[in-house]
Amino acid sequence: MFKTSKTSLRSLATFASPEAVLPKKYGGKYTITLIPGDGVGKEITDSVKTIFKDQSVPIEWETIEVSGIDKNADGVLDGVSQAVESLKRNKIGLKGILYTPTGTSAKSLNVALRKELDIYASLVLIKNIPGVKGKLDGIDFALVRENTEGEYSGLEHQSYPGVVESLKIMTRFKSERIGKFAFDFAKKNNRKLVTAIHKANIMKLGDGLFRQTIKDIAQDYSGIEVNDLIVDNASMQAVAHPQQFDVLVTPNLYGSILSNIGAALIGGPGLVPGANFGREYAVFEPGCRHVGLDIKGQNTANPTAMILSASMMLRHLGLNDHADKISKATYDVIAEGKTTTRDIGGSASTTEFTDAILAKLN
Structure with a gap:
């Protein structure tokens, strides 16, 4: 491990x-x-x-x-x-x-x-605090979340009564800058693993772009490993074995979900x-x-x-x-x-x- x-x-x-x-x-x-x-x-x-x-x-x-x-x-x-x-x-x-x-x-x-x-x-920042009994011990990870695009852009309209279209926008530019932020944080804080969270098995273009961009950025940061997890699996891993996480980098919605899971874990x-x-x-x-x-x-x-x-x-x-x-x-x-x-x-x-x-x- x-x-x-x-x-x-x-x-x-x-x-x-x-x-x-x-x-x-x-x-x-x-x-x-x-x-x-x-x-x-x-x-x-x-x-x-x-x-x-x-x-x-x-x-x-x-x-x-x-x-x-x-x-x-x-x-x-x-x-x-x-x-x-x-x-x-x-x-x-x-x-x-x-x-x-x-x-x-x-x-x-x-x-x-x-x-x-x-x-x-x-x-x-998700970390056990001495004096508070959390669900598990040994938790210490940072969650870096993109704030300005993805599902939280609020781009919705009703194209026909009873039919709502919600737009999820993903761009290489914003994926790159959140990725660089995550790797810079890892470098400054002596963390060794950055994990990209995505749903690229279904949203192959949008989340696929995010996942690949994070992996491309990793090439510029020697000494820091990179991997990726589908958000469903990441949620399960967060409640089963969160100690494996170091720095997570996510689009907006997935970060919101995982930050709440993390909060529940530590108290x-x-x-x-x-x-x-x-x-x-x-x-x-x-x-x-x-x-x-x-x-x-x-x-x-x-x-x-x-x-x-x-x-x-x-x-x-x-x-x-x-x-x-x-x-x-x-x-x-x-x-x-x-x-x-x-x-x-x-x-x-x-x-x-x-x-x-x-x-x-x-």
């Missing part, structure tokens, strides 16, 4: 985009766009704000309220436009999940932001950090995109994924000392097991968990 070189807990949230464009400091501080999002978004971003303020992290927030629950279409569009303009100014954002209702014609605001700013690469969506990168912008958000509408306002949400995503953001900005201290304190609280949230077996509230992190820091 292939054995991969695994990263440490400290580097769980370590990555900088190869094309990173960092914002300018004003008065010794970075201005960061904050989009709290829907559901528990405000509660878990408030946790980050509390920790950053306590630790004097040199960041000022420009908060933009955007909600997919807003029934006023003009208000929703205005919010997205404001968020886009803010991110264009600030380059970096921290974001909660925006709700996308089913059964309506409403577009995904998450997708709209990514497409408008060409934030093409999603990075999700739930509240533990999975993530980020989205483009040529000019980076937006950090939990990697498993659950809104938490059912627990909104109850002060029970686990803010770990948001805190670790914010730590990724700090490393992206070169604020490694702050990132190390905050992520270590978070891990220490979880490992200690005295003040953890309900989703991972504890009884603490969101604010109590945050206070426990502050106590570790101080």
Whole structure:
């Protein structure tokens, strides 16, 4: 069985985009766009704000309220436009999940932001955390997902009553750049295997193009192996033997499915950090995109994924000392097991968990 070189807990949230464009400091501080999002978004971003303020992290927030629950279409569009303009100014954002209702014609605001700013690469980190009993041990893989084409392009129309056509667009250009992103990540983080996930046995042209492009790119990265898996098999392997995975590179839909499987394996969506990168912008958000509408306002949400995503953001900005201290304190609280949230077996509230992190820091 292939054995991969695994990263440490400290580097769980370590990555900088190869094309990173960092914002300018004003008065010794970075201005960061904050989009709290829907559901528990405000509660878990408030946790980050509390920790950053306590630790004097040199960041000022420009908060933009955007909600997919807003029934006023003009208000929703205005919010997205404001968020886009803010991110264009600030380059970096921290974001909660925006709700996308089913059964309506409403577009995904998450997708709209990514497409408008060409934030093409999603990075999700799936790793066991000491103190949390997962389904299996020894899990440590990164999932790199293409954000801007494939099934999530939203190109649908009804050509005849009762007949809907959904277009899946796959291009060599976008397959190449997500492939290069995945191999660059593997190289920088001492990972040795990149696995392309596809359905080329059925979608021979579209997914076939993706699969072959990833294999072609591998020729430029000596020391990193490449293989591929059909998405059905990859899903089975993920729940049977996820330890074999190192870096997965996927089109949009398959990455969404596998990130949720990964979250379930290690203890739930509240533990999975993530980020989205483009040529000019980076937006950090939990990697498993659950809104938490059912627990909104109850002060029970686990803010770990948001805190670790914010730590990724700090490393992206070169604020490694702050990132190390905050992520270590978070891990220490979880490992200690005295003040953890309900989703991972504890009884603490969101604010109590945050206070426990502050106590570790101080």
